[in-house]
Amino acid sequence: MLAFFRKYQIPLSCCFCVLLSLYILTAAARGQIKKDPIGPLFLWLMRPLQIVAHSTTSWIKDIQQSYFTVAGYKAENERLRKRIVQLEVERNRFLEADATNQRLQKLLDFRSHLPSRSITASIIGNSASNWFQSCLIDKGSADGVRKGMSVVTPLGVVGRVVDAAARSAKVLLLTDPNSGIDVMVQRTRARGIVSGSLENGTVMKYVKRTEDIQVGDRLLTSGLDGVFLKGLMVGTVNKVRKQSVGLFQVIEVMPAVSPAQTEVVLVVNAQRSAAKVTAPSGPGLR
Amino acid sequence: MKLSLLLFAVGLLMILLQTTFLHFFPVVPDLILVLCVYWGLHHPTVGAVLGLFVLGYSVDVVSSPILGINAFAMSLVFLAVYLSSRSIWLHSPLVSAVVVLLASLIKGCALVLVWALFLSTEGFWMGAIRYILLEALVAALLAPVVFALLRRGQAYVEKAHIPGL
Numbered sequence: 001m002l003a004f005f006r007k008y009q010i011p012l013s014c015c016f017c018v019l020l021s022l023y024i025l026t027a028a029a030r031g032q033i034k035k036d037p038i039g040p041l042f043l044w045l046m047r048p049l050q051i052v053a054h055s056t057t058s059w060i061k062d063i064q065q066s067y068f069t070v071a072g073y074k075a076e077n078e079r080l081r082k083r084i085v086q087l088e089v090e091r092n093r094f095l096e097a098d099a100t101n102q103r104l105q106k107l108l109d110f111r112s113h114l115p116s117r118s119i120t121a122s123i124i125g126n127s128a129s130n131w132f133q134s135c136l137i138d139k140g141s142a143d144g145v146r147k148g149m150s151v152v153t154p155l156g157v158v159g160r161v162v163d164a165a166a167r168s169a170k171v172l173l174l175t176d177p178n179s180g181i182d183v184m185v186q187r188t189r190a191r192g193i194v195s196g197s198l199e200n201g202t203v204m205k206y207v208k209r210t211e212d213i214q215v216g217d218r219l220l221t222s223g224l225d226g227v228f229l230k231g232l233m234v235g236t237v238n239k240v241r242k243q244s245v246g247l248f249q250v251i252e253v254m255p256a257v258s259p260a261q262t263e264v265v266l267v268v269n270a271q272r273s274a275a276k277v278t279a280p281s282g283p284g285l286r
Numbered sequence: 287m288k289l290s291l292l293l294f295a296v297g298l299l300m301i302l303l304q305t306t307f308l309h310f311f312p313v314v315p316d317l318i319l320v321l322c323v324y325w326g327l328h329h330p331t332v333g334a335v336l337g338l339f340v341l342g343y344s345v346d347v348v349s350s351p352i353l354g355i356n357a358f359a360m361s362l363v364f365l366a367v368y369l370s371s372r373s374i375w376l377h378s379p380l381v382s383a384v385v386v387l388l389a390s391l392i393k394g395c396a397l398v399l400v401w402a403l404f405l406s407t408e409g410f411w412m413g414a415i416r417y418i419l420l421e422a423l424v425a426a427l428l429a430p431v432v433f434a435l436l437r438r439g440q441a442y443v444e445k446a447h448i449p450g451l
Contacts, residue, residue: 009332010330010331010332010368011369013332013335014335014362014365014368015365017339017361017364018358018361018362018365020339021339021343021354021357022354023354024353025354025358025400028352028353029352029404038343038347039347042347042348043347043348046305046348049302050302050305050306053302053303053305053306053307054306057306057307125306125348126305126306126309127305127309127314127349128305128318128345128349129304129316129345129349130314130417131350131401131414131417132350134348134350134351136305162351163347176351177405177406177409177413178406197408197409197410197413198410198412198413198414198416198417199409199411203409205408
């Protein structure tokens, strides 16, 4: 018996891991895993590394940007070129600081219009898989972030928190196929669900064929899902297709927020204050 | 033991790369899968099985809305690689690319299976096929380079004397 186990220890341990992962999957799908013991520890270990990697990436981007800017002045002599490099680096730093200042100012304005206490967080990592659209933020349960809270920017909806460790949290983006946001068309008040799709990008589902939806229509959160406040910008209608059969239209949506270009977000608990957002005027806001 | 620890540390580094630097590419290269194939072919042990399970689970922690998907896929790929390892002779980079391509297809099928069982499949199939093929191609292209680097690291660790290991 022992010889059998020794001979087949690798295939047996593989089978054990397959069965264990299936058990975890089943338990997670049924919502039976209330507290994941390993996940928060892993996120805690990865957080400083991700912050360093993220800073390095930003630094490389800055260097790259400086390089391309400087390349345009190649006709100048060496002394002027050195001076230009110096000035360009300085200018980029100031521009970056200015852009950050404006972005944070906008965020602050927007935050003051949110009815509940909101938490400002930075995106420090993205999904390691092509199959899921998620990101990691640098605030967790120790900062008040809880599972189910909505994540927004002044431009609109980013996603919702699906897991929170002590010092970081995982955000399922609006563009993930497993997300779903109750929305309404601003012009006609027609309602539907916006979610990601591996086939068509972001789509609005369950809109009756009879509803009048046009390209360019703005989609806002309805507030009925209990996750997002009412009136947040979700995206604009990009394409409308009515198939010859079927109850619903196929509507492709251009999300208002591009997660790849987002650095700072607000985490909002909509359940504590189911009020309507009275956002300041600006791009992407009513 | 030394080699298993090295490969596990490399796996953690690969997850870090996949969540940061490599995320700027249109398709995130699945380096963990390449590592899984290498580990399965060159150093298949019970530690390797557990190590890859933990790495798969870690990918789930940072990426998936549901835990266990990547842990399942990695365990399955390792089993497939292990069972076929006796009939694979990696004599050229092309062979390693083909093996990784096939392993990636197995992983893709495993993901599709689990997705179909536990998650919504609306608007899923065409995108899934596209991702399976793209991921497999990218992983196959990177496999010879990653294999060469891992082989170099393995040779270094096997020569080095580390007290206590």
